[in-house]
Amino acid sequence: MLFTIKEVQEQFGLPASTLRFYEKEGILPPIGRDSGGRRLYSEPELEWLQLVVALRDTGMTMDHIKNYVELVKQGDETLHERRLILLEHKQDVERKMNQTLEHLEKINRKMAIYDLLAHGKKDFLI
Amino acid sequence: MLFTIKEVQEQFGLPASTLRFYEKEGILPPIGRDSGGRRLYSEPELEWLQLVVALRDTGMTMDHIKNYVELVKQGDETLHERRLILLEHKQDVERKMNQTLEHLEKINRKMAIYDLLAHGKKDFLI
DNA sequence: TCTCGTGTTAAAGTGAACTTTAACGAAAAG
DNA sequence: CTTTTCGTTAAAGTTCACTTTAACACGAGA
Numbered sequence: 001m002l003f004t005i006k007e008v009q010e011q012f013g014l015p016a017s018t019l020r021f022y023e024k025e026g027i028l029p030p031i032g033r034d035s036g037g038r039r040l041y042s043e044p045e046l047e048w049l050q051l052v053v054a055l056r057d058t059g060m061t062m063d064h065i066k067n068y069v070e071l072v073k074q075g076d077e078t079l080h081e082r083r084l085i086l087l088e089h090k091q092d093v094e095r096k097m098n099q100t101l102e103h104l105e106k107i108n109r110k111m112a113i114y115d116l117l118a119h120g121k122k123d124f125l126i
Numbered sequence: 127m128l129f130t131i132k133e134v135q136e137q138f139g140l141p142a143s144t145l146r147f148y149e150k151e152g153i154l155p156p157i158g159r160d161s162g163g164r165r166l167y168s169e170p171e172l173e174w175l176q177l178v179v180a181l182r183d184t185g186m187t188m189d190h191i192k193n194y195v196e197l198v199k200q201g202d203e204t205l206h207e208r209r210l211i212l213l214e215h216k217q218d219v220e221r222k223m224n225q226t227l228e229h230l231e232k233i234n235r236k237m238a239i240y241d242l243l244a245h246g247k248k249d250f251l252i
Numbered sequence: 253t254c255t256c257g258t259g260t261t262a263a264a265g266t267g268a269a270c271t272t273t274a275a276c277g278a279a280a281a282g
Numbered sequence: 283c284t285t286t287t288c289g290t291t292a293a294a295g296t297t298c299a300c301t302t303t304a305a306c307a308c309g310a311g312a
Contacts, residue, residue, distance in 0.1 A: 018270065037277085038288085058230065100219065103179075103219075114205050165260090
């Protein structure tokens, strides 16, 4: 099963320009082409794209993703190193999530203050 | 209690240049000065900075933060609107956190695959 | 008095991650 | 056929959030 750039664009919500950009940067492997030179994405490439998006959206920089991709290209000898990178990134994400939770607490407290003020006003308005 | 820019820099882990930048952009209110024109941050201003950092680190753009600041400056009539902004942002953050959790799941599955491969190797190596 | 550290400003520069443009080719629709 | 539509490339442009630079000023210590 092969997909045109337009189909991938719709499936992933990523602009075609971004897909081309990722390929040019080596974040995606070179994608196969049809007779007219147009990209055709295969399932393993989409699998790969899914992981890239997961890493990106959890805050890994493109440079680090590229680095990781290089390891994938080097084959099975880098399995351990790759696992370590994912583990460290995961721990990083978890730390950031905890920070976010603390920040949400701050925001909640602010909202609670707004609620108190609003209630205070209502009491006055009765 | 008043704090120099250096003290705030250390307390918040924000470069002095960023503090000046935030003030210039209207993200912080105009900070009081000493006789020599040097900034002195008061406690309410630090409180304010804390909320700004919380909003920024949870992904609110500087433009939206600036917008929110404008509402604060307009006083109590904007309390309701401000509460709504915080609520919507909070829901936004929660959506993003759920996405992040899904992405983490993807990363975990990848790591599990690496583990399986590693184990497979061990079995062969015995 | 000199110079060092810390501060000030406005304006220019930076880096990351795309996004747009320009110029072109192939193919499907009318 | 011809005109859209969709794709291609390399290169230049954009946006966001700072960060650096340059030129200057104040106050403390030698």
